[in-house]
Amino acid sequence: MRAVVQRVASASVEVDGRTVSEIGPGLLVLVGVHDSDTDSDAEYICRKVLNMRLFPNESTSNAWDLNVMQKNYEVLLVSQFTLYGILKGNKPDFHVAMPPQTAKPFYASVVERFGKSYKPDAIKDGVFGAKMKVNLVNDGPVTMQIDSKPSK
Numbered sequence: 001m002r003a004v005v006q007r008v009a010s011a012s013v014e015v016d017g018r019t020v021s022e023i024g025p026g027l028l029v030l031v032g033v034h035d036s037d038t039d040s041d042a043e044y045i046c047r048k049v050l051n052m053r054l055f056p057n058e059s060t061s062n063a064w065d066l067n068v069m070q071k072n073y074e075v076l077l078v079s080q081f082t083l084y085g086i087l088k089g090n091k092p093d094f095h096v097a098m099p100p101q102t103a104k105p106f107y108a109s110v111v112e113r114f115g116k117s118y119k120p121d122a123i124k125d126g127v128f129g130a131k132m133k134v135n136l137v138n139d140g141p142v143t144m145q146i147d148s149k150p151s152k
Helices: 039-051 100-117
Strands: 002-015 018-023 026-032 055-057 062-066 074-079 086-088 091-093 123-125 132-147
Touching: 002 039, 002 074, 018 074, 018 123, 026 039, 026 132, 039 100, 039 132, 074 100, 100 123
Parallel strands: 026 074, 074 123
Antiparallel strands: 002 018, 002 026, 002 132, 055 062, 086 091
């Protein structure tokens, strides 16, 4: 799995001109699923994202001290198969991304895992397979990438 994590002041997802999810301060997480991913990959990504110390601690002036749970912030997950795109010449190829028919239930289990690991009402997501408009105000800007498996 691959996650692109952005610390945000706010973020939202629109589908067909309608806002389907939105958060205030927290993390926007773009999630790519590889065709070889398993539950252990999902567990790793969930644990790493929720525990990333990307937020400042105002009482100690430590810039990289607190995680999203300690700040009681929200997480917006957005499925994005293009994170596993490979350019062949100038054309993208997505053959290593998990096929939609297996990726959809796998991604749903990832969203559920985040809710169980933190709190369900703090976890939001987009619409799997939809053409989404993702709006965000990146805070910092802070953007990190996590892979569940080492790159080959």
